[in-house]
Amino acid sequence: xxxxxxxxxxxxxxxxxxxxxTMDQVNKAIFKSxxxxxVLAISLISVMVFWLGITKIAEAAGxxxxxxxxxxxxxxxxxxxxxxxxxxxGYILSNLTANFxxxxxxxxxxxxxxxxxxxKLSNSPKASxxxxxxxxxxxxxxxxxxxxxxxxxxxxxxxxxxxxxxATLLASILSFIGAILIDRLFYEIRRRKERRA
Amino acid sequence: MSLLATASLWIIPCxxxxxxxxxxxxxLPTYELFVDxxxxxxxxxISILPFLLGMLVSISILRASGAxxxxxxxxxxxxxxxxxxxxxxxxxxxxxxxxxxALGMTTELIATHGPDSFIGRLASVLQGSTDTTFYxxxxxxxxxxxxxxxxxxxxxxxxxxxxIMASIIVVTIIFGA
Numbered sequence: 360x361x362x363x364x365x366x367x368x369x370x371x372x373x374x375x376x377x378x379x380x381t382m383d384q385v386n387k388a389i390f391k392s393x394x395x396x397x398v399l400a401i402s403l404i405s406v407m408v409f410w411l412g413i414t415k416i417a418e419a420a421g422x423x424x425x426x427x428x429x430x431x432x433x434x435x436x437x438x439x440x441x442x443x444x445x446x447x448x449g450y451i452l453s454n455l456t457a458n459f460x461x462x463x464x465x466x467x468x469x470x471x472x473x474x475x476x477x478x479k480l481s482n483s484p485k486a487s488x489x490x491x492x493x494x495x496x497x498x499x500x501x502x503x504x505x506x507x508x509x510x511x512x513x514x515x516x517x518x519x520x521x522x523x524x525x526a527t528l529l530a531s532i533l534s535f536i537g538a539i540l541i542d543r544l545f546y547e548i549r550r551r552k553e554r555r556a
Numbered sequence: 557m558s559l560l561a562t563a564s565l566w567i568i569p570c571x572x573x574x575x576x577x578x579x580x581x582x583x584l585p586t587y588e589l590f591v592d593x594x595x596x597x598x599x600x601x602i603s604i605l606p607f608l609l610g611m612l613v614s615i616s617i618l619r620a621s622g623a624x625x626x627x628x629x630x631x632x633x634x635x636x637x638x639x640x641x642x643x644x645x646x647x648x649x650x651x652x653x654x655x656x657x658a659l660g661m662t663t664e665l666i667a668t669h670g671p672d673s674f675i676g677r678l679a680s681v682l683q684g685s686t687d688t689t690f691y692x693x694x695x696x697x698x699x700x701x702x703x704x705x706x707x708x709x710x711x712x713x714x715x716x717x718x719x720i721m722a723s724i725i726v727v728t729i730i731f732g733a
Contacts, residue, residue: 533722
């Protein structure tokens with residue numbers, strides 16, 4: 360599916376440009392965005408090195424473990440395929456916690472570590488059940504402090520930059536619950552299909 | 557400045573403080589652990605590069621050609637009939653695909669309508685309560701070499717739809733239209 364979406368975005372854009380005379384912009388955009396991707400990946404290095412370093416210390420100090428113990432009843436129900444004391448749990452929780460507090464750049468390295476640990480568990484090039492659940496809850500991003508939005512609101516002199524915090528939290532709780540339900544629904548559909556096959 | 561705005565400035569330094577204080581109290585070699593953990597960050601970031609580059613180029617072709625705007629122009633009337641504020645439709649459609657484009661749109665909406673207007677608040681909540689599903693999928697699956705994403709994209713995009721609907725409903729209820 361990703362292959363199709365990826366190709367169709369490019370094919371659609373190029374064909375559209377043929378008829379609307381925007382080939383010049385397309386031409387520039389190809390190499391501009393390739394440049395942007397490199398800059399983005401390089402700037403990810405600083406974030407990754409820093410947060411993976413801090414996470415390593417937190418892990419050694421037993422802080423990740425403490426976090427897992429705190430959220431165990433909830434998290435083990437959400438990820439039934441991951442053994443309770445597996446390191447993946449610690450990373451998943453740190454990722455969700457980082458998102459919750461608006462630390463977007465800390466969330467990515469921890470999310471990738473979580474994916475690595477889940478890959479060790481499934482040992483397959485296919486997305487496992489836990490990975491799909493993780494991505495569903497991750498992209499619905501439960502948020503208490505929407506850092507970037509607060510900055511934009513302050514810049515444009517809102518009377519109350521933080522008035523949207525409760526609404527954001529509520530909306531993200533709803534989409535979090537929605538994501539979990541959709542994920543379960545798709546899991547059940549997959550299981551039915553497999554049973555029939 | 558309000559409490560939450562202050563909290564967002566304090567949270568990272570305090571987190572580092574807590575981690576380092578506890579680790580030092582436990583007599584752990586903090587600096588060595590940091591360097592050791594950070595090492596793999598370099599290779600991880602580089603290994604994501606091709607995935608990121610491929611995705612960004614394809615999205616940028618769609619945007620630069622004007623096809624994305626045309627598509628949004630086609631969909632907007634349909635969605636506004638369904639009760640979605642027309643100003644917010646482009647943002648809602650772009651949010652899962654491109655983080656930078658979405659942030660640009662949010663900033664523009666806040667700048668033109670004002671941060672304390674209905675559209676300004678809705679854009680803020682929408683931006684804050686959803687994530688760039690394409691980016692997350694590209695980076696996370698790319699980093700660990702997952703080729704078959706299974707239902708992940710469908711589930712992620714459907715969750716975005718719920719997030720967008722939830723934002724509209726919540727903002728309308730809390731602040732009034």
